[in-house]
Amino acid sequence: MSQQRATIRQETRRKRNSLSNNEQKIAASALKVNFTQHLKLQKTTQNAHVGIYLSNDSELDTSLLIKDLWSKNHTTYLPIIHPFNGTTLYFQRYEENSPMRPNRYGILEPKLNCSQICPLAELDYLLMPLVAFDDHGNRLGMGGGFYDKTLARYEKENWQKPQLIGLAHQCQHVENLPIESWDVPLKFIITPQKIYHW
Numbered sequence: 001m002s003q004q005r006a007t008i009r010q011e012t013r014r015k016r017n018s019l020s021n022n023e024q025k026i027a028a029s030a031l032k033v034n035f036t037q038h039l040k041l042q043k044t045t046q047n048a049h050v051g052i053y054l055s056n057d058s059e060l061d062t063s064l065l066i067k068d069l070w071s072k073n074h075t076t077y078l079p080i081i082h083p084f085n086g087t088t089l090y091f092q093r094y095e096e097n098s099p100m101r102p103n104r105y106g107i108l109e110p111k112l113n114c115s116q117i118c119p120l121a122e123l124d125y126l127l128m129p130l131v132a133f134d135d136h137g138n139r140l141g142m143g144g145g146f147y148d149k150t151l152a153r154y155e156k157e158n159w160q161k162p163q164l165i166g167l168a169h170q171c172q173h174v175e176n177l178p179i180e181s182w183d184v185p186l187k188f189i190i191t192p193q194k195i196y197h198w
């Protein structure tokens with residue numbers, strides 16, 4: 001099972017890394033259009049708290065979307081790898097001038113400031129990076145288990161918030177992922193081409 005997951009991870013990352021700069025640009029602007037449409041359908045006009053990420057390893061580029069959210073008075077939060085346990089994520093407010101530092105993978109994260117951390121259950125939307133997704137809303141990530149560990153209480157306690165949304169290029173779609181007991185399924189996946197809903 002873990003070998004199968006490793007193979008899918010490797011293969012899908014390879015596909016994603018072969019997208020051209022131009023394809024990435026088109027994808028980023030289509031993502032912005034689709035997420036804006038999603039907010040409209042959810043009747044969210046402003047003041048939403050949105051957990052998001054800064055793109056890495058050819059992930060769908062979120063920078064246009066982040067600027068668009070700021071311009072519409074939404075508040076954005078980025079993951080910070082927990083400074084003590086190193087295995088779960090905090091979500092800290094991210095603004096244009098937030099002081100940043102690279103984490104252990106070289107991905108920029110806001111410098112820890114406890115007064116700007118948003119408890120997970122107070123986020124309205126959590127936009128998650130992923131490596132592969134399937135027809136049932138399952139998500140395979142980079143392999144650190146950060147999101148699954150952070151969301152471990154989410155399903156058990158039947159949280160109403162945040163709405164879990166995966167962002168991906170269409171080439172990251174596979175029919176069926178081999179799933180593990182700790183995998184938390186997503187409610188929506190937004191690609192530049194379509195919005196999946198479960």
Ligand SMILES: Nc1nc2c(c(=O)[nH]1)N(C=O)[C@@H](CNc1ccc(C(=O)N[C@@H](CCC(=O)O)C(=O)O)cc1)CN2
Pocket residue numbers: 053054055056057059079089105107129130141142143144145146147
């Ligand atoms: N943009 C983004 N931010 C994110 C995540 C993510 O998947 N994407 N994460 C989602 O959980 C967390 C970080 N998880 C990550 C896990 C592995 C690697 C990575 O590049 N791994 C290398 C091996 C590096 C090593 O072993 O030191 C690799 O697989 O090539 C990156 C991020 C939090 N922030």
Ligand SMILES: Nc1ncnc2c1ncn2[C@@H]1O[C@H](COP(=O)(O)OP(=O)(O)OP(=O)(O)O)[C@@H](O)[C@H]1O
Pocket residue numbers: 129130139140141142143144145146147148149152180182183
């Ligand atoms: N809720 C959990 N409790 C304890 N361990 C967990 C939990 N979720 C995941 N793990 C551990 O984390 C490791 C990585 O999990 P997995 O391969 O599902 O990560 P991923 O979803 O690809 O990564 P990420 O969420 O960081 O993008 C697994 O070996 C698993 O044992």
